[in-house]
Amino acid sequence: MARTAPSRDRSRLLYKAAYALRRPGRVPRYARRSLRDAMLRARxxxxxxxxxxxxMASDSERSAESAVGGPTSSREAWLRIGKWQYEYLLAHGLKPADRLLEIGCGNLRAGWRLMRYLEPGHYYGIDISPHILLSAKDTVVRYGLQDRLPHLTLTDNLSFDFLPADHFTVIHAHSVFSHTPLEVIEECFExxxxxxxxxxxxDLTFDRTEGREHHVLREDFYYRTETLAALAARHGLSAELMADWEAMPHGQSKLRIRADR
Known part of the structure; x- marks a missing residue:
């Protein structure tokens, strides 16, 4: 059975107070995140x-797994979530000959499996964080994937202006748009x-709400499916909520975007 979409507004004071009472041990971390948020917004x-x-630079100081999976992420969780992504794409027809772009590739939580499966040179990963891309190179070495000739590129926007037209058969973004304001998502869709x-x-994942759209600090964003689908349609794209992904216990929703041609 598909999970119920979250509808609570995590930005409201009442929710934060109740959460603090239920999990007092997490209050110091949230206070540190709030201070960091204020400093980075000012800068x-x-x-x-x-x-x-x-x-990402701040989180990477603890570990690359924390930066891509949150403060409680472990090596086991890193492997498990990457495997979910990989197996889902295989179940939906990914073939070795596909040319795949991973937006927000991180330290290759899913990417190392994907590049091992795809033909050499067919995996392309981009990320905004130089720190996490250095860790991605370490992952390539750890799994002996140098002969897969992966492309790993630093970027500062989602215009994709350095990439060829009509090239990628699969594009994938996991836990990227859950941290992204609407104007950046629109740049991607454009x-x-x-x-x-x-x-x-x-395919992209996002944090779904059926209530008021909101964000917590400038790190976590919650959107209605209808909002993202309408934004995609504005740029000649169709969007489908993937019900089979909803049934998995990972906490995010997935949209499949196609170009209307």
Whole structure:
């Protein structure tokens, strides 16, 4: 059975107070995150890429797994979540000949499995964080994947202007748009159709709400499905909520985006 979409507004004071009473041990961490948020907002203003790059740099000081999976993430969770992503794509027809772009590839939680499966040179990962891409290179070495010729590229936007048109049969973004304001998502939707190959698809996960859309600090964003689908349609894309992904116990929803051609 599909899980129920979250509808609680985590930005409201009442929710925060109740959460603090239930989990008092997490209050100091939230206080540290709030202080960091205030400092980074003052420094970077509305430049979300610069803001979140600094967040990733801060989290990477603890560990790369923490940076891509949250403060409680372990090596076991890193492997488990990456395996879910990989097996889901295989179940939906991923083939070795596919050309795959992973947006927000991180330290290759799913990417190492994908590049091992795909033909050499067919995995392309981009990320905004130089710290996490250095860790991604370590992952390539750890799993002996140098001969898969992966492309790992630092980026500061989602215009994809350095990538070829009609090239990628699969585009994948896990736990990226759950940390992204709407204007950055729109930039992605405006340009992603150009690089999608005919018949290709773009899978993205997001934190879903059925109530008021909101964010917690500038790190965690909650959207209605209808909002993202309408934004995609504005740029000639169709969006489908993936019910089979909803049934998995990972806490996020998934949209499949296709170019209307």
């Amino acid at each position: 970077y203003g509305r430049d979300h890429v610069a803001y979140y790059r600094a967040v 340009h992603v159709g150009r690089i999608l190959a005919p018949g290709g698809f773009f």
